[in-house]
Amino acid sequence: MLFNSYPFIFVFFPLVLIGFFLIGARSPRSAAGFLALASLFFYGWWSVKALPLLLGSICVNYWFGLRLTPSPSREDRYRKTLLIIALVVNLGVLAVFKYANFFLENVDAGLAAAGLPQIDLVHIVLPIGISFYTFTQIAFLVDCWQGKVHERSFIHYVLFVTYFPHLIAGPVLHHAQMMPQFNSPATYRINANNIALGLGIFVFGLAKKMLIADPLGQYADMMFKGVHEGVLPSLYTAWFGVLAYTLQIYFDFSGYSDMAVGLSLCVGVQLPLNFRSPYKSTNMIEFWRRWHISLSTFLRDYLYVPLGGNRKGPTRRYINLFLTMLLGGLWHGAAWTFVLWGALHGFYLMVNHFWNAKVRRGKTETTWYGRVAGWFLTFLCVMIAWVVFRADSMSAAIEIYKGMLGMHGAPVSAFSEFRVPFRKPEFFQTILVGLVICLALPPTITLDRWIPAVAGLAGRPRLQRLATWATGLGCVYLFGLCVSKFGSYSPFLYFQF
Incomplete structure (x- = not known):
């Protein structure tokens, strides 16, 4: 179901909006559950076959999240081991569905170049939105391990992951941005100004796409x-x-x-x-502060900074920048073209930082x-x-x-x-x-x-x-x-x- 389609605009969204506020007037928790079910229906409209993978990912990661939270009864070593397992599971699932075909195609090409027998390729269908909901939950798990997550409602977590406006193509959400809003009673009360503004922004976005x-x-x-x-x-x-x-x-x-x-x-x-x-x-630094901000923030907080950021000298900083953008390119798709796109932007950022450090030397004017x-x-x-x-x-x-x-x-x-x-x-x-x-x-x-x-x-x-x-x-x-x-x-x- 596309945002720019008759079923979504004239059937799905009006029914969801009406049902959400009618239920919310009596029970905010039930309204959150209703919105989560509507989001799952929205995803299932695309592919019912991919729905079990999404639900399984939610349940597994919620279980991991509960056990990664700091507690007197849990040793830090145990939690760190569990975090590594959780990350391996998430990245492994993403690798299988998104990169297995790419890997096998390159292996097959290498075998053909060497004159060896080729293997029978198995085409794996990419579940829609898997990159976005996987990255969203990885950020959640890391924050649980760091003790930043205090919300424990399973319904709110399901809604946080499946929330239909962002589920298919982002933005990449952070629990601190969303969970408190789902827990706020004001969210479940009709606000005419919000609806007017929301519809206006929706129309302008629709015009960008269609016109x-x-x-x-x-x-x-x-x-x-x-x-x-x-x-x-x-x-x-x-x-x-x-x-x-x-x-x-x-x-x-x-x-x-x-x-x-x-x-x-x-x-x-x-x-x-x-x-x-x-x-x-x-400049390119400014570009990446303005383009796909949620992904840029994720890559900075959960990849660039853990790699060492700019804390280990300029050379290591440039390497970290390049690796971050290289992996950011690979995140967009399993093809060498995406890898090269990421490498180009990594190179651009390295040159930009070098220019600022050696030529401009901190000048802002x-x-x-x-x-x-x-x-x-x-x-x-x-x-x-x-x-x-x-x-x-x-x-x-x-x-x-x-x-x-x-x-x-x-x-x-x-x-x-x-x-x-x-x-x-x-x-x-x-x-x-x-x-x-x-x-x-x-x-x-x-x-x-x-x-x-x-x-x-x-x-x-x-x-x-x-x-x-x-x-x-x-x-x-x-x-x-x-x-x-x-x-x-x-x-x-x-x-x-």
Whole structure:
């Protein structure tokens, strides 16, 4: 069930919202249980076969969590051993379902290269959302071991893991952000302002997906799939195709995150911010503080810091940065293209930290032209890395890079090799609108300043009401425009990760 589908918008979510508050008025605990069951139904709609794995993961990790919590009756050595076992179990399950095919394919390729008999490959289906709910629970287990978890309700834990707005494609949640909200009586009372704001944010996220990400995705797919099938891209085709994908993945994923935040806010639960206008960044360090914030935070707290962070000298810091991003790339998918994407970003961060330490030497002031140059270089580096992230293979990525360098020519009849409407006005209009939103407008989270009321109009009720009505009508128009685009299969890109 997609967020951008008739069943979800007109059946599932209204029933869940009504049922949640009706039950919550009498019993908050029962309402939490109802929301957990609704979340399991939402997941089961995707794949009933994957549901037992999710339930088993929840039960096993809850059991581990109870026993990892510090207690006078438990020795630290015992708890540390148990933590290692719990991490091995979680990472082992993730490795089997997500990386077994990748490993066997590489073994098979190695055997073929050596002239040895190949093995019969067993294709293992990747359960949707396994990376997100596994990482969420790993963070929970580590925090239990450190004594940071005080919530013991099984219902709230099930809801924390399965909560449907985030379950399929994030953000990666932290128990400290969510469990107290599930335990708060205010969560189970209707709040008209939260519902109005939540619906507004949802509509804007839906518009990002349907009106910008999907149209640009059609053009990006034509270029990337064409290259995979053997068509060599010209200079213009390569650059515009990569730019289209650069905007597509941002509006697709940030659109999903906005929709998740909006849906959650309707039921009184605030999800963490996952994007803060990342394409405005003027360096790679800033980019990773703005892009997929929940994953960046997880990698920092549970991988970079345990590796030693920056506590063991600059050389070790650079190694830790590179390893963290390398594993972050592998987390996104079982392919060498994702590994290279992570390696590129690890290299970018190493160069950025080296520049700050050796050239800038702690200086914080930057001229306007320095900021512009920094933004251009950062955006260019991000685009270059997106090529291997999206490419179907390393050979396809190499051909696209050659095209970007003009090695496949730059014909006057640009894009003719694909016979696609790159030159149609709507393509460039969508590109322009996407760039304006990315580079000139504030992040969606700032909508809390003007929905349902406009900041700065306090004391002027007529203008405030007029602005609220205008905003509401604008959201209704956007919503209708998005619904008119329903009908084709349009999953979110991060579902595959």
